[in-house]
Amino acid sequence: MLELVLGGAEVLLPGGLVRADLGIAGGLLTKSGSGRRIDLSGFRVLPGIVDLHGDGFERHLAPRRGAMKDLSAGLASAEAELAANGITTAYLAQFWSWEGGMRGRDFALRFLVALKGYRGLGTDLRVQLRFELFLLQDYADFSAAVAEFGVDYVVFNDHLPHQALARGKRPPRLTGQALKGGRSPEAHLAMMQELHRHMTAVAPSVAGLAADLAGDGVALGSHDDATTSLRWQWHKRGVTIAEFPETRSAAESARELGDAIVLGAPNVVRGGSHSGNISAAELVRDGLCDGLASDYHYPAPRQAALMLAEEIGLEPAWALVSQRPAQVLGLTDRGVLKPGKRADLLVLDQDGRIGATIASGRVSYLSGAVAERFLG
Known part of the structure; x- marks a missing residue:
């Protein structure tokens, strides 16, 4: 399973969109991760x-x-x-x-x-x-x-x-x-x-x-x-x-x-x-x-x-x-992006297209500019 930090994106948290880091470890969302950092500036992260x-x-x-x-x-x-x-x-x-x-x-x-x-x-x-x-x-x-x-x-x-x-x-x-x-x-x-x-x-x-x-x-x-x-x-x-x-x-x-x-x-x-x-x-x-x-x-x-x-x-x-x-x-x-919940999320670009889907901490879909960020 992934252990990484999604950073720089607008994240849809309970309460609305905020620019925040989102950690993933052991198939769950965490407050802060210790793994590789992925710069998702310019993208949005939403619940799966x-x-x-x-x-x-x-x-x-x-x-x-x-x-x-x-x-x-x-x-x-x-x-x-x-x-x-x-x-x-x-x-x-x-x-x-x-x-x-x-x-x-x-x-x-x-x-x-x-x-x-x-x-x-x-x-x-x-x-x-x-x-x-x-x-x-x-x-x-x-x-x-x-x-x-x-x-x-x-x-x-x-x-x-x-x-x-x-x-x-x-x-x-x-x-x-x-x-x-x-x-x-x-x-x-x-x-x-x-x-x-x-x-x-x-x-x-x-x-x-x-x-x-x-x-x-x-x-x-x-x-x-x-x-x-x-x-x-x-x-x-x-x-x-x-x-x-x-x-x-x-x-x-x-x-x-x-x-x-x-x-x-x-x-x-x-x-x-x-x-x-x-x-x-x-x-x-x-x-x-x-x-x-x-x-x-x-x-x-x-x-x-x-x-x-x-x-x-x-x-x-x-x-x-x-x-x-x-x-x-x-x-x-x-259903929500909170620490302790399943790491189920998707990454959208500004046009609403899906660049990545992560299900239970595993990448199930990856494409385009988001894929370039993940793959370096």
């Missing part, structure tokens, strides 16, 4: 990004269907992209779904095995398991996998097209989804219809599963809440993270209940949701956000935070991708 939900890794694990046999190679490629974007803690959002293919149970188990055995650059790679709540037959196996692989974050999803199924209509995009799952469109539709028929059994079953997981210390979230009543239902089940609420009313309900609100950083960068949902930037301005996640695009947290900094200031904006996401999941050892 804590990404609570990102599925951009999928294209590294399966560039084409069936093409990636060794998932560890895909994880290495994904970690390189994470590091290049200043992400030092990454929750890889992996489905456990009836949809099959990369979203199916078998792939999820392959992924969990590969991640458990992966040794990388230093990025803290964790998993957020996204569980389709209508998979009643999988509840026991899912709970066992969460325990076996030490999963600390589970999000409940429901991607069944209930309205179309209730009307007996063919759901949109059926053929493409079926082929991704390795099924015929007819078999895929029949499976969805069968799952939809168990509507009344789901509510008590998911309440029991949520209680069991919460009792084991697993953080629980819901995905795409659209209404106040839905957020209240999840809250009563102990599901206290509202991930990507679709409406202002759902986000406001989460805030009233004291639940955490995670929004998509790409929504901020784009200036709105690609699916017509509430603007994330609007919710941020109104204090209805506890963290911005990469969702499908790893550059987005940095981009969103720097955009918001022009409006609300750098410290509160950057906290939305570092300190506050860490607080949401109780990661008390990171």
Whole structure:
């Protein structure tokens, strides 16, 4: 691990940007270091990004269907992209779904095995398991996998097209989804219809599963809440993270209940949701956000935070991708630059480009003028 002093840079400390030295030793931040001094005059040092939900890794694990046999190679490629974007803690959002293919149970188990055995650059790679709540037959196996692989974050999803199924209509995009799952469109539709028929059994079953997981210390979230009543239902089940609420009313309900609100950083960068949902930037301005996640695009947290900094200031904006996401999941050892915390940080130039990423005291990314400073 590194033992050095970063000097001359503007450092984002609790309280704001100051010109200060930052020591690194034993994978932790120190008040002053005794190692080699790196002159970072003209640059900024910020806390490493804590990404609570990102599925951009999928294209590294399966560039084409069936093409990636060794998932560890895909994880290495994904970690390189994470590091290049200043992400030092990454929750890889992996489905456990009836949809099959990369979203199916078998792939999820392959992924969990590969991640458990992966040794990388230093990025803290964790998993957020996204569980389709209508998979009643999988509840026991899912709970066992969460325990076996030490999963600390589970999000409940429901991607069944209930309205179309209730009307007996063919759901949109059926053929493409079926082929991704390795099924015929007819078999895929029949499976969805069968799952939809168990509507009344789901509510008590998911309440029991949520209680069991919460009792084991697993953080629980819901995905795409659209209404106040839905957020209240999840809250009563102990599901206290509202991930990507679709409406202002759902986000406001989460805030009233004291639940955490995670929004998509790409929504901020784009200036709105690609699916017509509430603007994330609007919710941020109104204090209805506890963290911005990469969702499908790893550059987005940095981009969103720097955009918001022009409006609300750098410290509160950057906290939305570092300190506050860490607080949401109780990661008390990171998210801020203070002695004794993990040495998770990134170095930005004046144009907001990343020159270096250090994760747990190890260089995971280095380029350009910053690389010249490190290498002498």
